[in-house]
Amino acid sequence: MTTTMIFAGSGGQGIQFSGKQTAKTAMHQGKNVTFLPSYGPEMRGGTSNCTVVISDGEIGSPSVTSPDIAVVMNLPSFDKFEPRVKAGGLLVCDTTMIDKKTERADIDTLCVPASELASENGLTGFANVIILGAIIKKTGLFTFDEFLGLLVGSIPESKAALREKNEKALRMGYEF
Amino acid sequence: MKTVYEKPHALSDVPLHYCPGCTHGIIHKLVAGVIDDLGIEDRTVGIASVGCSVFAYNYFNCDMIQAAHGRAPAVATGVKRTHPDTVVFTYQGDGDLAAIGTAETVHIATRGENVTIIFVNNAIYGMTGGQMAPTTLPGQVTTTSPYGRDRKIQGSPIRICEMLSTLDGVALAARTSVDSPKNINATKKLIEKAFRNQLEGKGLSIVEVLSTCPTNWGMTPKAALEWLRENMMSYYPLGVFKDGEAVR
Amino acid sequence: MKGNEAIAEAAINAGCLYYFGYPITPQTEISEYMAKRMPKVGGLCLQAESEISAINMTMGAAASGARAMTSSSSPGVSLKSEGISYIAGCDLPCLIVNVQRGGPGLGGIQPSQSDYYQATRGVGHGDLRLIVLAPSSVQEMASLTAEAFDLADTYRMPAMLLADGALGQMMEPVDFSLFKKREVPEKEWAANGHGGKRKKNIINSLFIDPQELENSVVARYERYKKVEENEVKYEEFMTDDADIVLVAFGITARVAKSAITAVRESGIKAGLLRPITLWPFPKKEIGALADRARAFLTVEMNMGQMIDDVRLAVGGKRPVDGYTRTGGIIPSVDEVEDKIRRMAASL
16 A cells, blocks of 8 residues: 655745654654655745655655645645646645635545634644644544654653644644 | 985985976975974875876875875865874975965865975976966966966966965964075974974964976076076065964 | 765764765755764764865875765766776775766756766776766665775775765665675775884875886776676566566666556566666676567666666667656656556557
8 A cells, every 4th residue: 555645835834844744654653655855945935845655565756746645735836736636636725825626526625724723723833733633634544643742752842832832733633 | 434414214215306406306305304303204194296296105205195186185184184193294386286276275274274285386387397387477488478477467476375374274374495505494494393383283384485497497407596586585575474373 | 864864874884984075955964964973973074165175085084094985966076076086096995975966067956867977987087987876765875875885995996876866855764774794804005104014105096107007007997897796786676577677776766666566557567677786787687688578668867878888788689768857857657657658569
């Protein structure tokens, strides 16, 4: 079983972080995993994307044209990746940032007004984590607890507020 | 029988290839003499450069490395940083140190590497047959400045010691000459200081030695020494431009 | 762990305590990792004023007997080429990493394999070879780094790890306990002070007498011959019954594997030979496949460079085609799949 994912959005939305966290959690499950980021000037304010492949077997190409899951957090990313989602796949949108809807009938969608939820709940900057919470609920790729464990596990105890915000955001997405 | 002269042990028995009247031989002997006096031959690594002194690896009895044109300071850095107990010196000419290797020269100095540089300035490219050097004087005729170096076209010659003396990493920047017995003795003292500085961990030491090239200047050895005194010393004044300890 | 970081950590694990570098995308993480880690393990990470200086510092370190390395990306490796030639001419072991990006010129910063010719043919002036290792996973970024140091020391010659921007930037799990170490010879030739105990050592690539120079080069080529006999590394994937054999290295080998798996489902017998050493090149192995397979296809991120070596190895026995993308584009699995299907249809 292989799952391919593309995360895309604007620089600063935590796109690379989302991809890395997903890859890390899959690695802890004992899966084979690759994380391929976009890099260079495009990381600085422009569009940002990364590709994650999770598999029980050996992973061939870490670079993916048509992902099983595309997570898009701004309009240019929607325009770029919506047509590419594999038939039967899943498109995840931050609807605060994207006012379009897909017209494709062959894919499933998960629409979360993540940026709005974040700003309303004192979680500005955590829209990506809200999205992650919604994804794990929807796909069942990970359990809430295993994902949360690694998410806050990398934050030092001294930054309790940061740990709390991450947990709150993840739960908000999970329960959305 | 009483021994009245003995060549330094650090100088090998290989006959030098230098032209008659060339001052490289004197400078080699001074460097080897200092290595003997300080008793450091067994832990010295010399870096030969590209130019007339390219065969220096044959002439010194310490371990030697032959570096690419201009890169001796970088090679020296690699040796000294990985083997801090060695004594490392480079032996470079003006084309090597002040043209193609300028970046390496400036940066070994600014890093304050604990290395000794012997810089032989004879205002010309000797090995390739008398072309204009970065240190060729205004008006000086060479095969690539046949009408004399014109500052408007070829720019002005570079004063390395003055320039390097502005850098924090430099412990000693001194210019000397081997045109007379008095200056030869003074040169030996400065070379010794440059090596001592390294033993004491003071930072980068460079001794620039004004030198003659009778062959490519088209002069007799004696006339060349006079030309050096009359022309080079006014543009390149002898002296110690910096003497202390590197700020590191 | 990122591929670039895996290289750095593997180098330190392999006993390389001296790193000389200069920042350039997409390999800068090597420098950054070294800058963080080296002081903690008693080593040195020194940022040079140029790529030229970095390779010459590496030369000095290697000449005096230290295990040392430098790394860069394509334009920076061009600058290092002078130094690499001197290092080869002086028979010095060290590691040079090239995390390739698109070229020529300033090119781009996206992954590329367009320095294949440079690495295997023209990395510096003169008759010389580098051992060139091409990782295709983050695990191999680490294991081949360690192996490269041992190979360099064993044969007293420089080795290059030829990766690309995607491998450098991507993250995969790495296990650093998987390496096997070789016994490597003592460096009795090193210039680090004769200590009054031996004759002086000279590290030198200058031989004015043509006969002496020829002798030195011929002796070096005898050593190269041993490398060719003993150190060819490659991986075969479904080649046993393959009609179409793909040849690809590095990241494109993984794209090729995915494409092969896909076309196999529709009954097309394709397989892959992945050269791990680009020099020495697995020419015998490809030559042997040419007796069984019906056609070859190289997949490369350049305009077709390795294809020359594949054609030489196939020796005209079978057609050799290439699928290439360049400029920093990784060929997609679909594109390669499509190419294989078209080839299969015309067999």
